Amino acid sequence: MASQARYLIGIDLGTSNTALAYAEPAAASGGRPPIHIFPVPQLTAPGEVEARSLLPSFRYHLADSELSEADRQLGLPELLPDLPRAVLGSLAQVLGSRVPGRLVASAKSWLCHGGVERRAPILPWGAPESVLKLSPVDASASYLAHLRAAWDAAHPDAPLAAQEIVLTVPASFDEGARALTLEAAKIAGLPAVRLLEEPQAALYDYIDRQGSELEAALSGVQLVLVLDVGGGTTDLTLVRVELRESGLRLTRIAVGDHLMLGGDNMDHALSRLCEPALSGGPDARLPIARL
16 A cells, blocks of 8 residues: 555544544655644534534434534544434534533444443434434544545545555553454455554654654663553553664653543533523533533
8 A cells, every 4th residue: 555655645534533644755855744723624513514624523413303414514424324313523512512412422432432332323422312422433523534535635646545644542452442443444445554652653753753863862762652642542651762883762661541521621611610600600601612
């Protein structure tokens, strides 16, 4: 695949947001190739489509009469038509704030939840029987399929499945969660992707940015702690630094547990602190949509 690929693709399948970046190394005349963020078209309001740098990792499962076909059209092929009728991205996040029982969120975290059957239709979690459900694997596949459909529409001569793709995962993902991530990619029509741990990707970026100054930057440093605070999880990786005659050597020596704490939790805590001032009293509560 690599010999035929026109682009190098990086996909961050995040707990809260999904993003795609790409580079075209053949167009670069030495040095670091330019990296671009792919703007992902998505519904931002009924009947309104906008391309944004992030695709919120949310699915909202529509009621039968909730949104007309015209109001949910993206102009993209529906690659996984057997999944429940839903909208993804920005509008899903808005609708889900009003009706949480129809919202699929944090599918990535469910992928590594060993206490549930991750291929079973369990999401939205706790939803009433009238709401159609899907598995964490299928939910993850739907976000990747959305990226694939959007990319293919913008690059008909370079389909996403034919590119060199790196998909990031938490370092704390066990083998089961990694296998399920690859399964989700395959369901989405991306059968050949390479997994890369997110803290490792961050360290690679640091190394690349330092360039020839890397040894000087790490002079006297014995350990590097990579702390990745995402939307819904926190990931830690510890790396040993050794300067040998052959050059600098970096060795990963420890990985933290999967911590279900991230930026969304911090946002929620801050919003609760601000809530009394916005709601008019210490015991008053904001409606869920306003919160």
